Amino acid sequence: LEMRNLLRHAIERDELVLHYQPKVSIETGKIIGAEALLRWNSQERGAVPPAQFIPLAEESGLIVPIGEWVLRNACEQAAKWQELGFPLVIAVNLSPRQFRQADLLERITSILEETGLPPESLELEVTESAIMDNAASAIRLLTSIHDMGVHLSIDDFGTGYSSLAYLKQLPVSKLKIDQSFVKGLTIEADDAAIVTAVIAMAKSLHLGVTAEGVETAEQLDALVKLGCDNYQGFWFSRPIPADAFVDLLGTAH
Numbered sequence: 001l002e003m004r005n006l007l008r009h010a011i012e013r014d015e016l017v018l019h020y021q022p023k024v025s026i027e028t029g030k031i032i033g034a035e036a037l038l039r040w041n042s043q044e045r046g047a048v049p050p051a052q053f054i055p056l057a058e059e060s061g062l063i064v065p066i067g068e069w070v071l072r073n074a075c076e077q078a079a080k081w082q083e084l085g086f087p088l089v090i091a092v093n094l095s096p097r098q099f100r101q102a103d104l105l106e107r108i109t110s111i112l113e114e115t116g117l118p119p120e121s122l123e124l125e126v127t128e129s130a131i132m133d134n135a136a137s138a139i140r141l142l143t144s145i146h147d148m149g150v151h152l153s154i155d156d157f158g159t160g161y162s163s164l165a166y167l168k169q170l171p172v173s174k175l176k177i178d179q180s181f182v183k184g185l186t187i188e189a190d191d192a193a194i195v196t197a198v199i200a201m202a203k204s205l206h207l208g209v210t211a212e213g214v215e216t217a218e219q220l221d222a223l224v225k226l227g228c229d230n231y232q233g234f235w236f237s238r239p240i241p242a243d244a245f246v247d248l249l250g251t252a253h
């Protein structure tokens with residue numbers, strides 16, 4: 001069977017699952033949130049990497065129902081963690097296609113109502129390219145989402161075509177430095193210069209800044225010195241299932 005047809009039935013066959021990667025405060029070393037990352041365990045194909053099925057979902061439009069499933073499940077999970085006494089912000093990736101949905105705002109509102117998650121506990125990660133595809137309408141949409149109290153961050157920052165002029169107008173609260181730059185931070189002068197510049201720019205625009213893909217103590221040390229706010233990466237934890245995440249909260253929060 002074609003992968004696309006298998007993906008079409010993944011929700012009803014209960015093959016999708018979310019993993020969660022901690023977001024850690026550099027100042028306190030504590031977990032302040034989690035990014036929800038989708039996994040597909042296909043009965044026919046086994047574990048299919050997101051790099052394979054996300055683009056397929058995007059092209060076919062399946063990302064719309066799948067993205068809604070992700071948002072609802074991530075919000076439900078975050079509401080449960082709040083009940084357990086862990087006030088985390090849950091971050092969900094929004095694909096370009098979802099971002100162009102006419103009723104996105106209503107969908108977000110109703111999922112927050114259904115799950116009882118406060119809007120301030122949700123963060124949506126959007127890429128530069130999704131925004132710049134249609135900057136004027138993106139600014140309107142992001143402003144409405146921001147007005148609800150939901151946080152917005154720009155994912156994979158530095159890899160897209162980022163207009164600094166638009167950045168100033170966007171109601172985003174955080175930049176996420178793409179992991180490709182973090183990878184070279186301690187070994188490549190160019191990557192170090194880019195990470196340094198992005199952190200400095202974020203600070204002067206009063207934006208928070210998160211480093212992605214931190215894998216070594218040396219990288220974390222360099223980020224501490226540069227004044228980065230938060231980080232994610234294998235150094236602290238890979239994306240893990242919800243039950244493992246709760247165990248981690250119990251020991252590391």
Ligand code: G
Nearest residue numbers: 036037038050051054067070093094095239
């Ligand atoms: O999970 P992993 O680190 O392998 O993610 C690979 C890619 O898939 C990343 O670019 C990530 O943003 C994307 N991805 C993972 N989960 C989701 C999701 O729920 N929605 C969207 N749109 N992209 C996702």
Ligand code: G
Nearest residue numbers: 037093156212213214215232233234235239
């Ligand atoms: O595009 P986005 O930033 O949403 O993608 C997140 C992806 O990065 C996920 O697929 C996640 O598994 C991966 N990731 C998270 N931390 C690390 C890391 O430290 N090293 C590497 N190589 N990948 C990571």
Ligand code: MN
Nearest residue numbers: 035093125155
């Ligand atoms: Mn992301």
Ligand code: NA
Nearest residue numbers: 155156178212
């Ligand atoms: Na990224």
